[in-house]
Amino acid sequence: MGLASPLVYVIAPLLLAAQTVSQTAAPGDAEREEMLRLRECLELVETDPEAAHEMAASWTYMEGNRRGARECRASALMALGYLEDGAYELEALANAPDGGSMDDRLTYLFRAGGAWLEIGMPDNAVLTFSNIIRLQPEYSEAYNYRGLAYLQLEEWENAEADLDTAISGQPGDFHAYLYRAQARFWQERYDEAMDDIVQARTLDPEDAQALLWRGHIREARRLIAEGRSVNEMPF
Template sequence: MRDQQEYRFVKWFRTATISAALLLLAGCASQSSSQTTQWVYPPMAIPLQPSVQQEVQIARLTQLLQRPDLSDEVRAKMLFERGNYYDSVGLRDLARLDFTQSLSLNPAQPDIFNLLGVYYTEAGEFDAAYESFDSTLELDPGNYYAERNRAIALYYGDRPELALEEIAKHYQQDPNDPFRALWMYIIESDLDPEHAYDELMTRYQQHDEQWGWVLAGLMLGDVSEERAFKAVLSATRDNTLLAQHLTEAYFYLGKRYQMQGELAQAISLYKLAISFNVYEYVEHRYAFIELGRIYQQLREARQEQAQPQS
């Protein structure tokens, strides 16, 4: 009886905390200009934690994989499934190990090659990433996740022309997808910022009601930070969805500040994007890469300043 009472209290407390936090956050902003908002406290969500179901599934699969009578096909499927659960709770090294073992038993798994390509991109192993995405597309030519991820890998691998060619093809397959338009803008901005801005603005002016177009407006400066965060807070009272939308909003806002050279703001926003533990979102994954790029840029700048003047 006591355990049930404690459980009910914890459940009530979590619900009350989320509701109170949303009410407080909705009123914590003040707008200093038409486009720039200074937040007393940034809108937040409770960081996601592994669910009981995820933990139980990992334990169940681990136990089943100890059986010696499993066929290679079944063992490969179980390793893939457990790897997905590991990935969803942020245990990426364990996920990568399971995916690699699964491929050794069944190499014809395009989804695994795609995930490994993302891991290689995060680690800066770009040649391995390109090979993994190529393998995905050989096995599944219509895998649009691999198309997008290969373009992003080329972008982070400092191959902007190839990245733009890849993302342009990816975008043309679905011009109404705001996230394709966003990455088209990000990648093209390395080569021609003005043209990239004009192109995204044209697409944005024809937008529908998808959430991603709010992010596009935020990147363009057409949607204020206050308006964007109000859209997030008013759209849901579900903490998981709130964490997902805030992860996206902070990542793309951080990218905007980074492109404007305001690195301190970008660093803070990328850290916020990471803080919600939405491990499966590319915005969470690539925020780490962006932080690494900024830190490398700052290190190089300090080294140049430290060199004696001739």
């Protein structure tokens, strides 16, 4: 169907968010030591994920299944391409008694949700982002990503409803307009879809996906004007 899914946008900021949460806490000595160790591991994930995974295994062996070791292991697994395993680890960590602060738990869930989207498991993504929304109903980005999951499921009305909420919370979110344009396109509401593409291109005039969808909408309008079916479009 040609759905836009810039998953670097989903995944990359979330690993950074994990590091930021760890750095901004105010722990005691033991927690500070664990935080520094986790930071070292997360930095290693970016350069040598295999070594980071070994570090997590050693950490677990020496000190037990500590939260930092589990986050390290999950991050390494995801960097190594085992996104499903990493996502399950992060969700378990988010729900664990020692899962950290609310911000920590939300970060784990957000990263897991991004992984579900990347590997094409939108049902899992909907559940994960729904849990985030339950914990923090004003979290606009969670509606955005759940909307993307609904797009993958071809649940256009649910996608549009979530993207409406995302745009209300973050009117400058390029991707929310791009995704909502797709939800409206598949409901054959081409004028409204084009309005969203115009708004998206105001925010990012050179984005290739926005240009692609502008072309799709124009082609759908042309076919309808000629009395033909949009099913002729090569999706």
